[in-house]
Amino acid sequence: MSFSLAAPFRDRLSVVHQLDPRAKLVTTLAFILTVSLIPEGVWGAFALLFLILTLLAGLARLGLTYALRRSFVALPFVLAAVALPFTVPGRIVFRLPFVGWGASEAGLVRFATILLRSWIAVQAAMLLNATTRFPDLLWAMHALRVPQPLVSIVAFLHRYLFLLLGEASRMLRARAARSGRLPGTPRPAVVWQGRTAGSMVGNLFLRSLERSERVYDAMLARGYDGTSRTLQWFRWRTADTLALSLVLGGLAALLMLAHLR
Amino acid sequence: MYFSPLALxxxxGFLSPWVAALGWLxxxxxxxxxxxxxxxxxxxxxxxMMGxxxxxxxxxxxxxxxxxxxTSWHLMGGALAAMVMGPWAATLIMTAVIAVQGLLFQDGGLLVMGWNILNMGVLTAFGGYAVYRFLMRLAGAGRTARLAAAFAGAWVSVMVGAIATAIELAVSGTSPLALxxxxxxxVHAxxxxxxxxxxxxxxxxxxxSRPEVLQAGDAAPGRRGANAVLAGLGVALLVALFSPLASPHPDGLEFVAEQQGFLELGRAAPIGLLPDYTVPFIGDPVVTTMVAVAAGTLLVFGVALLVGRVAARRAGAGG
Incomplete structure (x- = not known):
């Protein structure tokens, strides 16, 4: 059993890595928004957006296929749209053998569009994570006026996540070590197993609650007064303005062209 | 490899931009x-503490x-968090969890994160807490009643999230509601x-081990707010569902009906509290599912209430 949540950041000396995290966050969001605003079936626009991502990955010295290789995480959700070709009215392109459902052209186009949109959006978010440290991303969120308590809570989650995951994995190992079963004997009842898992969760909750008290005490000892202060980590440079306006302008032009088509 | 505990x-890309914007709002x-x-x-x-x-x-x-x-069963946690910390705190906790899952691990999108927060955070926290508290008020706060209420609250919280997700997908034209x-x-039952x-x-x-933690959860703020938030979100979903503007794509029901046997796919859903999750005499699969879900919820609710009441009476008789 492993749930290694390897940090996605890849440390490289590149132009993309050196950009201000605010610029990277805004461009990533604008990029994903553009992807979801491109009309159905404008394949050229999707190809262009994919090309931009690939070039950016190259520019960031990640290797051209960095995001492509990791981009299949959203794939299981495709099940939610898989019925579209058969439910959207339109000209029947082909029929499934045996069952005889007809797949319509309009349905296939919409299905492929949804697939492309989610696939490209996931790659954009991955590039952001590969080129930006998570604390820098949080700082950018704070700088872009996301409420400070919320940003701090997310920062604390990130700080203690790996610690608590370690505790959870030790509990799971302890359970496995005590769960020997002779071949041929029946499995324990599901309700009993659920109760055991629940006890582990309850135990982890108490440990976390106590840890949060200790953390709070330690913060008080260091002069915490209820507000979080952050340093000005990044300076906005001309390069950031340039990159931001280039990407935003390009995306806007692409959107207009795709709609005027 | 990172896993996601629920298909929620x-x-x-799976929600239309307008639906996604409404979710963020x-x-x-x-x-x-x-x-x-x-x-x-x-x-x-x-x-x-929240972090x-x-x-x-x-x-x-x-x-x-x-x-x-x-396959294995995991915890989603929204209902549990609400039971120990109250629904408002649980909403904040789940929001942080969903934000990190989406931002850092690409589990859930960024533009659609508003709905992910509502489905898996707000609705599970408030839905689970409302059911849990309501059952305990009816059956008393004895140990058995509390456990039955906890089971029912957690089950309902997952169902509410699943129903909301289905509606959002349908309004976005990604999947017909009938399916x-x-x-x-x-699946989520x-x-x-x-x-x-x-x-x-x-x-x-x-x-x-620590009954005072649960008592703190019982007294947490949000008991009155819970109903208002739930009602508001329910209205929002219904408005979205019936608004012709939000749904430029027809549901495609007529087209589906033309294709023989297609609806059986939705009907033949493998597991449910009622056989095939459909009730005889009612034709439309959406109405049927709604009726089946309501009946299933009432069943879980009723059994939990019964267990709690019986346990309370036994405890009373035993002195």
């Missing part, structure tokens, strides 16, 4: 309220137990049992 993390309003209320509830402890407990929920989602055929609703509710068992186990553990 909507990725980008609602989520921002509710999370702002949650920030204000938990600040009042916890004071300076708000940030460290560490959000990490707890994230880690607790890794605790699983195997069921048949190589998404039966499929989502059938089963997943909800796992959620219920783990939540019940956790509450049982806390009732034995």
């Amino acid at each position: 993390h909507i990725p980008d 609602l989520a921002i309003g509710i999370v702002a309220q949650a920030l204000k209320r938990t600040r009042r509830q916890l004071g300076e402890r708000q940030v460290p 560490v407990l959000a990490a707890f929920i994230f880690a607790a989602q890794a605790i699983n137990f195997p069921v048949a055929a190589g 998404a609703l039966p499929a989502m509710t059938a 089963l997943i909800g049992i796992g959620e219920g068992l783990i939540t019940m186990g956790a509450v049982a553990f806390l009732a034995t």
Whole structure:
């Protein structure tokens, strides 16, 4: 059993890595928004957006296929749209053998569009994570006026996540070590197993609650007064303005062209 | 490899931009309220406590137990968080969890994160808490009543999230409601049992080892707010569902009906509280599923209430 949540950041000396995290966050969001605003079936626009991502990955010295290789995480959700070709009215392109459902052209186009949109959006978010440290991303969120308590809570989650995951994995190992079963004997009842898992969760909750008290005490000892202060980590440079306006302008032009088509 | 405990993390691209925008609008309003209320509830402890407990929920989602055929049950945690910390705090905790899952691990999209927060955070927290508290008020706060209420609350929380997700997909034209609703509710009626068992186990553990934690959860703010938030979100979903503007694509029901046997796919949903999740005499699969879900919920509710009442009477008779 492993749930290694390897940090996605890849440390490289590149132009993309050196950009201000605010610029990277805004461009990533604008990029994903553009992807979801491109009309159905404008394949050229999707190809262009994919090309931009690939070039950016190259520019960031990640290797051209960095995001492509990791981009299949959203794939299981495709099940939610898989019925579209058969439910959207339109000209029947082909029929499934045996069952005889007809797949319509309009349905296939919409299905492929949804697939492309989610696939490209996931790659954009991955590039952001590969080129930006998570604390820098949080700082950018704070700088872009996301409420400070919320940003701090997310920062604390990130700080203690790996610690608590370690505790959870030790509990799971302890359970496995005590769960020997002779071949041929029946499995324990599901309700009993659920109760055991629940006890582990309850135990982890108490440990976390106590840890949060200790953390709070330690913060008080260091002069915490209820507000979080952050340093000005990044300076906005001309390069950031340039990159931001280039990407935003390009995306806007692409959107207009795709709609005027 | 990172796993997702539930098939509810909507990725980008599956919701239309207008639906996604509406989700963000609602989520921002509710999370702002949650920030204000938990600040009042916890004071300076708000940030460290919410942050560490959000990490707890994230880690607790890794605790699983195997069921048949190589699958396993996980915890989602929204209902449990609400039972111990109150629904407003649980909303904040789940928001942080979903934000990190989406931002850092690409589990759930960024533009659609508003709905992910509403489905898996707000609705599970408030839905689960409302059912849990309502059952305890009817059956008393004895140990058995509490455990039955915890199971029912957790089961309902998963179902509410699944129904909301199905509606959002339908309004976005990604999946016809006639198909998404039966499929989502059938699968999650089963997943909800796992959620219920783990939540019940956790509450049982806390009732034995640290009952004051549960009492603090009972007294947490948000009891009155819960109904208002739930009603508001329900209205929002219904408005979205019936608004012709939000749904430029027809549901495609006529087209489906032309194609023989297609609806059987939705009807033949494998597991449910009612056979095939359809009720005879009612034709439309959406209506049928709604009726079946309502009946299933009433059943879970009734059994939990009965168990709690009987236990309370026994305790009373035993002195």
